[in-house]
Amino acid sequence: MVRRAALAAALMLATPAVAGAPQAVTQAPVGDRVTAALSARLFPLLDAVGADPAATARLTAQPQIAAMLAGRAARRTACTADLACLVQALVWTPEESATLAAALPAGLSHADDGAAAQALRETGGINTILRDYGLAQVPRYPQIDGAGPIDPLELRARVQAADWLARTPRARSAQAIDPSVDFALALLDGSDRTDAIGFDPLTGGRNAAATARARRLDWTRWHYTALILTGVGPETPDMPLSPYGKYHIRLAAERFARGDIATIIVTGGRAHPRATRFTEAEQMRQALIDRYGIPADAILIEPYARHTTTNLRNAARLLAAVGAPFDREALIVCNPGQSEMITSAAFAQRNQSELGYMPGRIGARLSPTEVEFRPSPSSLRIDPRDPLDP
Template identity: 40%
Template sequence: MRRSCAAALIACLAASAMMPAAASAQDPAGYAAPFSDTLETRVFPLFAMLHAAPGWPQALARDPALRKLAADRAARAAQETCSPAPLCLADAWTWTPADVALVETRLRALLHDRDLAAALISRQMRPSGRFAAHAALPDGDFVGAAWRDAAAAINRTIAVYAKGEAPRYPKIDGFIFDLAVPEYTQVLSAHGVATAGQARESDLFFDPAQRYAVGLLQINERTDAAGYRPLLAGENAAATAAVKVTDWSVKPYVALLVFGHGPEDAQSRTGVMGHIRMRIAADLFARGLAPFIVVSGGNVHPNRTPFNEAIEMKRLLVSQHGVPADRVLIEPHARHTTTNLRNCARLLLAAGFPTDRPALIVSDHRTIQYIAGEELAQRNLREMGVQPGRMAPGPDRFTARFTPDPVAFHVEAVDPLDP
């Protein structure tokens, strides 16, 4: 009788998790984003909040300085020919230092209105966790830092995906065009004209530039950040439902975390080391160390592969190792070991895993030394600006204990493939 009741409850929760409601979004406890989980809102959350926070669209739209800035920027972008092409076409859409300073000044001025400040900062920005690396700053500096990050993210997206500058990992994250091919000038011109033609009455000063940057990600086929959203629904719905009814007292760890190791050949769906890591994790799961496995990895290796590491690992854990499908959660966005950690921390916290005991990272014996070591800890800070959790030695040489920190929700938007 008890077993059938629990099954019914899991089925009900799974059905509700599949709905595009706040409960299925990847938000910290106590916050429900008032906007859809899209590419735009993942990469540029500040802009979504400025549209959603009561009073802010109206205040921004009627601000004379911001209205003039929007008109000046539209005039810059309206030029269909310039020199040296094609880079000058992209430059017209970037935020200049003067633009950035003017916007920050106006945002700080608008914060003098207490209702506006509360609507944006107290009800949106701070509880969302999206700006957690700046949480210690007073309100004016906090909003200023978030705006500078957003402007830098647009400029970085333009630099990499319009002008061909190298990203941090050019082998897997780079520009797909050839600047030397004359036809590329036509592509960039067409993109600019099309973006300018999409202007709307409801646009705020940042919307055209955001539209241009997102369009660049689309024409480069780099929309990875929008896939599998909302994350707690779809492929994760059954496991998310099971999390809610799990008796945590009978297992020493909340989950086993397994990071992908993508292949370099186009036919393989998982790398060799991925198979070894899955075998270790399946063995530990069978021994009862944790009630769930979280597999982490995006569409990474080889460059522009159609195969997703997390999806493929879940498939193999179920089909080859006998792990129940509702005990495996996917984290399908991470492209580097840093974001494996950060994204797993986000998923554990958003899905409601207990925080009074750690998860267990599982890997081969050499990689686990790197994951638990100082080199990766420093790289986390250098590349993401945050340390997404606390690390401690695991019970054997294949594991490390990991306790997530809510600072992991901070959005590093200069990495638009996985912010």
């Protein structure tokens, strides 16, 4: 971690926060495909409002919103050359988040709990990115979250670039509402942590054939919609698949061979060790094909999850994407220790704490390695408070 004194010194170098910033241009702002995709993925509500000038105008014309945004602007202006102050000034206070949430039309979001709840998640996500990637605070999971240990001058460069980018017009952005969205996106991009869009669209690429097959299935013919194979990432650098992972794929191959499961979902992202070049779901998929002869179109990869909670949440999302019904059971397959943990009260509490809901109903534990699971529509909520897997 960057020490507090070194961080403060690095972020308070004499160069003004706006020195050398690009000058205003007269032509229409250009689009940035990477930033646009990341914005849509992390902040779908704010992104949609920002992309619609009329919606932006209606929002910012509301007196309470105008006053709140003016206060935020004054807070940023007061920071002058202090970059650490600027990052802190961009953080949304609980009162500001509540004001924004209350002003948004109720039907604007597709989230099952409405636009206000989604707005609070999105401002919370901005705050997480600002603190973890701009102020080098300790993230929730320090071993895999955040930027990791970096030189104070490199941190300053990332923050300064984020400030300049947030001031540079971008087509169809939320900048007219508040610069914190683009500042946060630039911090992630500058840290090379655009993980959240690494495999989009998820129903394409390696999932194209399996998606096409799944959308043709008569789900009533199968006892289980999917075999959900959870990940256990390696801790050794350059190890593609952990010893537990190899055990998991044997379990999956044996269970799938019974013929009563429609498809396999292998779930696990690029998490262990930090910023590994290997994506666990890809490695499990390839091993199932190469070692056990499982047809490629019977395997869907879920390549984003970094925790057991999100293994299940993201598997539910993938089932929805391929048209699987949520009123039928899937089957979780994993090692006995993880299986026991999934059925524990502690795991239920962890889901409530980290996600705010259960990603589905945990059903019967049929064996030491098999647990039934019925997905919940709540899993479709986008939550950028985990910006690498929202």
